[in-house]
Amino acid sequence: VDTLREGIFICGCAQGPKDIADTVAQASAAAGRALRLISQGRIVIEPIKAYVIEELCDGCGKCIDKCPLGAITIENKIARVNEAICNGCGSCIPYCPRNAIDLKHYTEEQLIEEIKALLASKEEGEVRVIAFFDDSCTYRAADLAGTSRLTYTSKVRVVRIPSSSRLTPRIILSAFKYGADGVFIGDCLPGGSPYHPRVLDVINDLIRKTRTLMRRYRIDARRLRFDTIAVDTAERLAKDLDELVVLVERLGPLKPEDRDRIKV
Ligand code: SF4
Ligand code: SF4
Secondary structure, three states, rough: OOOOOOOOOOOOOHHOOOOHHHHHHOOOOHHHHHHHHHHOOOOOOOOOEEEOOOOOOOOOOOOOOOOOOEEEEOOOOEEEEOOOOOOOOOOHHHHHHEEEOEEOOOOOOHHHHHHHHHHHHOOOOOOEEEEEEEEEOOHHHHHHHOOOOOOOOOEEEEEOOOHHHOOOOOHHHHHHHHOEEEEEEEOOOOOOOOOOHHHHHHHHHHHHHHHHHHHHHOOHHHEEEEEEEEEOOOOHHHHHHHHHHHHHHHHHHOHHHHHHOOOO
16 A cells, blocks of 8 residues: 555555455555554654755756656755655766765765775775665675575675665766776666666666766776666576676776776
């Protein structure tokens, strides 16, 4: 009975064809969920929300249609995010031409600094892969790989993010610039994400744009791999990571002059 918007529930024929018994059962469930929220007297919202850097925003409105929840409006020529609606999917971020919108607790600069730290201990001639794992599916699959005692390559360093739609070409290219030889991005299968289904289009668009930039910088675009991962497919995740590392080892580490060409 839950919907993509917290606090809005759906039941009965509003959801799809149902008989009376199922409709009544769903209506009770929806009423119970609503009552639980109301009885608390206050609503607790997640702190991970998009925010606008007002000095950079020119009110162009390009982010508005990109938000699948309609959380963005323009007021006094500046974008505003309704925090009660925003679920922190990050889908609006890669489309802002002025880098004027970012995600609290997972800002672009924070992620780039994390990447730099993960690559700081890399030895000369060593190959290293940065892997962005979305919190809901890929990170949990990796957790499962750990508890199931599956092994995967030690050449991978993981960056945990709410959703890969939060990434930008600049973040991915920064990984290559600061020492990565391959980048892996894992996110939920269609229908498996807690976010709107449109985030998958955003991620595919992001991968396409980043690969175009990689070609422009003469970096082999196969060094960037995106896979959809289900929580219970830890073995596949381990295999995908191993495959990328084998490919990157075959291509060899990027040379300093390759990294110098990348502008971030
Ligand atoms: S796309 Fe960027 S600059 Fe344009 S309104 Fe949105 S936040 Fe502002
Ligand atoms: S983070 Fe997602 S939900 Fe929030 S404003 Fe951006 S697109 Fe909308």
